[in-house]
Amino acid sequence: MTSHFLEIQGLKKSYPGRGKDPEVTIFEHANFNIEKGEFVCVIGHSGCGKSTILNILAGLDEATEGVVIMNGREVSGPSLDRGVVFQNYSLLPWRTTLQNITFAVQARWPAWNKEQVIAHSQKYLELVGLKNAMNRKPSELSGGMRQRVSIARAFATQPQLLLMDEPFGALDALTRGVIQEELIKIWSESKQTVFMITHDVDEAILLSDRILLMSNGPKAQIAESVEVTIPRPRKRTDIIHHPDYYNIRNHLVDFLVNRSKDYAKEQTEVDPNRQPVTVNLLKKREIA
Template structure:
């Protein structure tokens, strides 16, 4: 098995509770992510999705376990990991070019201004904002602001792109357009992505693998779903593929029913958190993934 770029190992997050006890949000989470893989995490509120993303970003510390990125243990924020939040998080006094250049100069402080500007322009063009370089955030629509956030994240050329429901506040047409852009960009650049979403259709369009979390507290990975739709899928014809309804119904059934009953399903059965079930709806069930061997890593 190829060594994963990202390895989440025995991750847990607990918070103090009244009476000197603890509330466990999630426990013993194991997940490998290969280079160039687009992974979506789905689960109900309270299962710790954003907490896991914050740990990956280095913005939060786990109560137990580690995250290894390219052989190094995460110990804090890094420019190797870029985050796109639900809000655009742009600096309002800077232009589109200025917001992206701020990130690029943080990554490459030794670059001359002309090289920084040319590098920024490349990603402004990629997200189709050519001509808006000198506009301030107040002059942009919500979708355009998110495009700037995407360009800023990609411009630092991170090893991992983290996305926390970045399109949830947008109208349907803008959201669909940006989803198409993200899929195109990430496919062309082979960008490794970890994304949180509540939108089943979004996950089906974007993800190579969809990770299903049970309800919290005490949430765990119930299974990993491999996307059985063709790699060249498009929004306009995704519903025409043979495995579309099998995949969609499987995800919806989990969210509506199995996310609540999973604990009782595995009672008395063998469940290995290092090898959560790997399923391919619409096709013959896949074999369980190999057990994740804990990695020895340097601090990052």
């Protein structure tokens, strides 16, 4: 068996029921791998445990069963090797934009001197186009700018794995589009491995190499792994003309609207080591 950069094996999260109630299983049998440099998105309805999986990967939550292995080592607890971009930005409001980044850079490289820390932090602020706002407090920034700072903070620590929990969920559509393209730019330069949660089908197609589809909870499962066969570099305005775009999009929407609800019930006997079904719509199209 080849070893992967990140292996998730038999992950399950459940909460004990109250009194005589049976325990509540949020998700189970979650098995998947992520390769180095891959951009993977997870899509699923609310309550299927997407955020819980991300928090387990971040080390902020604990799985009931199963293990997460990164670089051949089991993950336990939070680490600077796994950077997180939270949905609500989570900037420290009493620090300026620059200080929010130096905070992370200092934690990452404690031996660096002040000039090094500031120079490195400014470089990443520049990358997200916020060099002029470096002395402003987060409360003086718009939502989009705050999320840019948060992304800069995560990239500045150069984690091996970047976890993003619906990073654009709270932004308006126009801002979202701009930041998505910035994210693609930074990502293509750094070749970061990214695991991202989203609700937005188009966002997932634009950004990711692979999209994991989760069925509805309780007892949610990771059903399919859809490969995004549209070549990079991608642009928001161009990808909609690609012949695969609507195939992929329809497949995702069909899953979310029609199949995700009953998916878990249909799987009566599940092999606990089952990997999600790989779906490659390019191949399908050729066969058809």
